[in-house]
Amino acid sequence: MENATTNDSNKGLQKQKADGRQPKAEVRSIKADSRPLYPQRPEGKWHNRRVVFSILIIALLFVTPFIRIGGQPLVLLNVIERKIILFGIFIGPQDYWLFGLTMLSFFVFIVLFTTVFGRLWCGWACPQTVFMEMVFRKIEYAIEGDAGKQKLLDKAPWTSEKIMKKGLKYTIFLIISFAIANLLLAYVLGTDELYKIISEPIDDHIGLFSGIVIFTAVFYWNFAWLREQACTVVCPYGRLQSVLLDRNSINVAYDHKRGEPRGKLHKGTGRTEGDCINCFQCVAVCPTGIDIRNGTQMECVNCTACIDACDAIMDKVGFDRGLIRYTSENVIEKKTAKVITPRTWGYAAVLLLLWSALGFVVATRADTQTTLFRAPGSRYIENSDGTISNLYTFKIFNKTNHIIKPSLHLDTPHGKLLFAGSPDLTLEAAGMSEGTVFVIIPKSELKSRKTVLKLSVLQGNQQLETFETTFIAPEE
Numbered sequence: 001m002e003n004a005t006t007n008d009s010n011k012g013l014q015k016q017k018a019d020g021r022q023p024k025a026e027v028r029s030i031k032a033d034s035r036p037l038y039p040q041r042p043e044g045k046w047h048n049r050r051v052v053f054s055i056l057i058i059a060l061l062f063v064t065p066f067i068r069i070g071g072q073p074l075v076l077l078n079v080i081e082r083k084i085i086l087f088g089i090f091i092g093p094q095d096y097w098l099f100g101l102t103m104l105s106f107f108v109f110i111v112l113f114t115t116v117f118g119r120l121w122c123g124w125a126c127p128q129t130v131f132m133e134m135v136f137r138k139i140e141y142a143i144e145g146d147a148g149k150q151k152l153l154d155k156a157p158w159t160s161e162k163i164m165k166k167g168l169k170y171t172i173f174l175i176i177s178f179a180i181a182n183l184l185l186a187y188v189l190g191t192d193e194l195y196k197i198i199s200e201p202i203d204d205h206i207g208l209f210s211g212i213v214i215f216t217a218v219f220y221w222n223f224a225w226l227r228e229q230a231c232t233v234v235c236p237y238g239r240l241q242s243v244l245l246d247r248n249s250i251n252v253a254y255d256h257k258r259g260e261p262r263g264k265l266h267k268g269t270g271r272t273e274g275d276c277i278n279c280f281q282c283v284a285v286c287p288t289g290i291d292i293r294n295g296t297q298m299e300c301v302n303c304t305a306c307i308d309a310c311d312a313i314m315d316k317v318g319f320d321r322g323l324i325r326y327t328s329e330n331v332i333e334k335k336t337a338k339v340i341t342p343r344t345w346g347y348a349a350v351l352l353l354l355w356s357a358l359g360f361v362v363a364t365r366a367d368t369q370t371t372l373f374r375a376p377g378s379r380y381i382e383n384s385d386g387t388i389s390n391l392y393t394f395k396i397f398n399k400t401n402h403i404i405k406p407s408l409h410l411d412t413p414h415g416k417l418l419f420a421g422s423p424d425l426t427l428e429a430a431g432m433s434e435g436t437v438f439v440i441i442p443k444s445e446l447k448s449r450k451t452v453l454k455l456s457v458l459q460g461n462q463q464l465e466t467f468e469t470t471f472i473a474p475e476e
């Protein structure tokens with residue numbers, strides 16, 4: 001069945017290549033009863049490199065929530081309360097500029113990176129691929145054996161051996177899913193909050209504990225059942241490939257110039273076909289079940305398994321390695337490697353502009369954001385001591401992730417502030433304080449009907465922010 005399907009697609013490939021078109025990926029949908037894939041255990045030079053890199057990625061993922069800069073987590077992604085910390089910089093609800101620019105530059109960076117390096121991220125650093133291929137799949141191979149044995153076990157009746165193997169596998173899957181759910185919460189809530197959930201009675205954190213249980217179930221379903229369909233059907237990044245990639249993008253690719261026409265190897269006869277001996281090893285190891293010889297496909301996560309598989313075959317038959325390799329369509333077709341194209345220059349220029357704007361916003365960013373407006377409907381008040389008063393309402397937002405106790409100060413002209421009541425200006429992390437205040441200025445300081453006031457927000461002697469407003473006085 002598999003061969004029939006592949007042969008059909010090969011005919012399609014030949015036809016598409018004949019009329020100069022790039023083969024297209026077929027659109028898949030999630031099927032609850034779809035037959036699971038049984039990719040063969042990958043091995044080889046590229047796989048070993050990916051193992052080392054995956055260990056680093058997993059270590060980084062688990063260590064990062066514990067790293068702090070100046071008492072702040074290195075990364076906190078509390079999207080629920082809009083509190084984000086990136087590299088120790090707190091991005092609160094008031095920092096919409098910073099948040100927007102960060103998201104936009106991240107998006108442009110992804111576009112630029114993908115245009116040049118294809119889906120390198122998917123194969124090497126995406127947590128879904130890293131956990132699926134390097135943790136869950138490896139456990140599966142260790143317990144159930146390679147692809148053939150897994151297939152036989154799935155078809156076998158429920159003997160005590162099968163129950164033991166499946167029970168062990170899914171128990172380990174559940175434990176790791178629980179660990180990943182906790183890891184996710186450490187990124188969203190921070191390690192301190194996570195420690196509280198773990199160490200304090202469940203009743204005190206029933207909502208968050210339920211969150212851990214739900215995420216454990218989601219990760220378990222993802223890694224035990226959804227698997228490669230998370231990349232081929234769910235992930236929007238994979239679906240963007242047809243827009244982001246061009247003929248110069250570096251991808252895992254089959255050298256059809258060298259490989260075609262494919263044909264079985266017959267010993268003792270002169271070979272007239274290309275180097276592909278149609279052994280299907282590249283298909284057998286593919287975790288997404290595709291045939292890389294059909295061209296760049298949306299389902300390919302650039303995991304490199306087919307490179308290793310094909311290199312091993314090339315070694316066996318005495319051909320040069322690299323029939324499947326990291327390369328671009330233009331290198332295969334025209335033998336010209338051009339990584340930096342006008343398109344990449346354009347993306348790089350946009351990214352540079354965005355990063356410059358981001359740097360400016362970060363460098364000029366104050367710890368507070370204050371608004372001070374004249375109270376609606378109020379006019380000036382002429383006082384008997386020769387001063388004029390204007391009534392203002394103010395709001396001070398704390399843009400940091402710690403408590404601050406700021407004060408308002410009138411810098412120019414000479415005058416004073418008189419608060420209505422005695423407002424508590426102590427601001428919780430990302431908190432806000434508001435109140436009303438009279439600004440009182442001697443007539444002698446006022447030269448015209450409208451005067452610009454310069455005010456600052458102080459914490460102790462430290463100036464956190466300066467801002468201006470207007471003061472109204474009677475016409476002279």
Ligand code: SF4
Pocket residue numbers: 254259262275276277278279280281282283293309310313323324
């Ligand atoms: S592993 Fe290499 S030789 Fe075998 S079918 Fe795939 S491309 Fe052809």
Ligand code: SF4
Pocket residue numbers: 252282285286287288289290291292299300301302303304305306307
């Ligand atoms: S085609 Fe090759 S690189 Fe792409 S997913 Fe399959 S095995 Fe991995």
